[in-house]
Amino acid sequence: MKDGIHPNYRDVCFVDLSNGFQFVTRSCAPTKEKITLEDGRELPLFKLETTSETHPFYTGQQKSVDNLGGRVEKFRNKFKVGIKR
Known part of the structure; x- marks a missing residue:
């Protein structure tokens, strides 16, 4: 392998700034x-x-757009958007 062309691949500690969670990879x-x-x-150290x-996706706090009071259905009905059969 040639010298000087490969990236510096090493152990790095990643830290979540919102809660201090750390992991090494x-x-x-x-x-x-x-x-x-x-x-x-x-x-x-690499800060994230x-x-x-x-x-929210991984913690289960993410909300689906379809479950927000029928907004998607209201939109589809108002503008007649949907799958044509």
């Missing part, structure tokens, strides 16, 4: 900060706005 994500974990390892711990 291998990544090429560019980082400027480092974090020291409880086990003493110092890893690059949301993860599976806080995203």
Whole structure:
């Protein structure tokens, strides 16, 4: 393999900024900060706005558009939108 053409693939600690959830995985994500974990390892730190711990889809808090008071049916009836049979 040629030197200098491959990305820096290493262990990276990802942190969810909304609740502090941390997980370590291998990544090429560019980082400027480092974090020291409880086990003493110092890893690059990548901050995230949301993860599976806080995203509404994964936490079960997401609401379906079809269940919001019949809005979809009202729209379809008003504009006669739908599947033609």
